[in-house]
Amino acid sequence: MRRLRRFLRTPEAVAGTILLTVLFAMALSASLLFPGDPQAIAGPALLPPFQDWSLPLGTDRLGRDVLAELFHGARTSLAVGLAAAAAALVIGAVVGTLAGFAGGLVDEVLMRITDAFQTVPGFLLALAFVSVVGPSLGVVVVAIALGTWTGPARIARAEVLSIRERDYVAGARVIGMRPLEIAFREVLPNALPPVLAMSSVIVAAAILTEAALSFLGLGDPNRVTWGGMIAEGRAVLRTAPFLSIVPGIALVLTVLGVYLAGEGIVETTAVRRGLS
């Protein structure tokens, strides 16, 4: 509770929390407020915003309700962003722990693989993966995770290297715990905090990558995505620029919310560490 109060004292954290709350509300209420298919035709095509109050943000080239699409797009962005970041953190933590704890050849091989993944531009890898396997929500999540797990892996490894020399790890060895058990039950949980501190950056990167993929037409074709909306609006950029600009603003606010909240969390925990 005290930590929460301290968290809410920084203006960045408050702004970030408000943005994210609105976003989650949008995502959760999407099917309540806009039941039915958001990709169905709702009115005349290319209706400008603020003209007809049943369609506040107007309609796109095919007469679809922009506001409904925006709400449903929030769902996809959040779902993909959170799932991909979670996958990246899990893969990274496991690989980093194995490399750091095992050392020797295992470490060498795992770290060279990490190097290889860092050498290939993550977005190109995601592009190739989706185009080979075929676009669906799950594939997009895996594709994004493939390009983002390396950062957490490096940090987890560095942390594990310092933890594995501690007394309680030696103690665990003495009482006869198996190496893998020590690595994942004793070392990994203690190596997590700095890895988790990266999560806001990773969620933000995942949301932006998803948007870029669906902008290039590689998102799940059965779902509304903000990136896809921006791409749709591009065809009428001269006459109706708002169609591309509105979902872009939603993206910027979402990513900004994630950064700000993340920064707030890191700052409060840093203060806490400084005090203890």
Added chain:
Amino acid sequence: MTLVLLRRRLVGSIFVLLIVVIGTFLLLEAAPGDAVDAYIVSTGGDAGMIELLRHRWGLDQSELTRLANYLWALLHLDLGQSVTFSRPIRDVILERLPTTLILMVSATALSFGLGSTLGIYAGARPGSLRDRFLSVASLALYAVPGFWLGLVLIVIFAVDLRWLPIGGVETLASDKTGLDRAADIAIHLVLPVSALGFIYLALYLRMMRAGMAEVWRQDFVLASRARGLSRRRIVLAHVARNALLPLVTMLGLQSAQMLGGSVVIESVFAVPGLGRLAQEAVAARDTPLLLGIILTSAVLVILINLLVDIAYAFLDPRVGASEAGA
């Protein structure tokens, strides 16, 4: 001593490259259909023809043999044949590479130059109003998707104001040569370079600022203040200079990101570079071409990082010394 470091990096790079090659080979195998299928779709042919082609191209051999063949071909810089372009993949890629390099170098110069300058400006007075403003502004900028920024720039500068061209890399069929042509290309690249560079500007600004905050706390800053140096001199010659080093490393790490970012930016501005080629390869389901692009990017990233390492060793004499001592 720098040579020792360089040699170790080179050996490491070869291993990394080998892993990348095996990875791309696995992706190629996972792709539905093979080169023969792609060829038959475009030319037509019966089952006997398919058998014959598979045999002639060595596609009926075991996976290990094919991997060996693939590696052998790569050693000869042979990336295979592109079905969509009916030309060797290597030639297609080499044709597009210079455009992307110009775009990347300009965008890096913009983001690094402006980012570190603004970072010094913000970090010179930590906690001041301008510091807080730049900090929040850079965070907002960092949240902007590059492709969307590109579209907004097009709406403002190409559609509304008509100051700059909407896309492409030069005026078509203009017969411009020499300096005229260079100026034409430069004007076309203003928007794509801005869209690509501005996102990373925020990164360098924040790194510079954070780095300076660290340096401010060190004893030698206090010492130089005690020696009576002016604040301006302390900021520029001592604090900023020491904070600049990590940014140089970031240049190398960012190169992979920027290559990825150029894919979308080149698509937005119809710049015929490597990134746009990647998108064309995806649209045409030309997997070998796409993987050729990935391999080329990996080599490029490795080369850039080697260059950065060498530059770093020159900038910071401690690097070479500690490596030689170890």
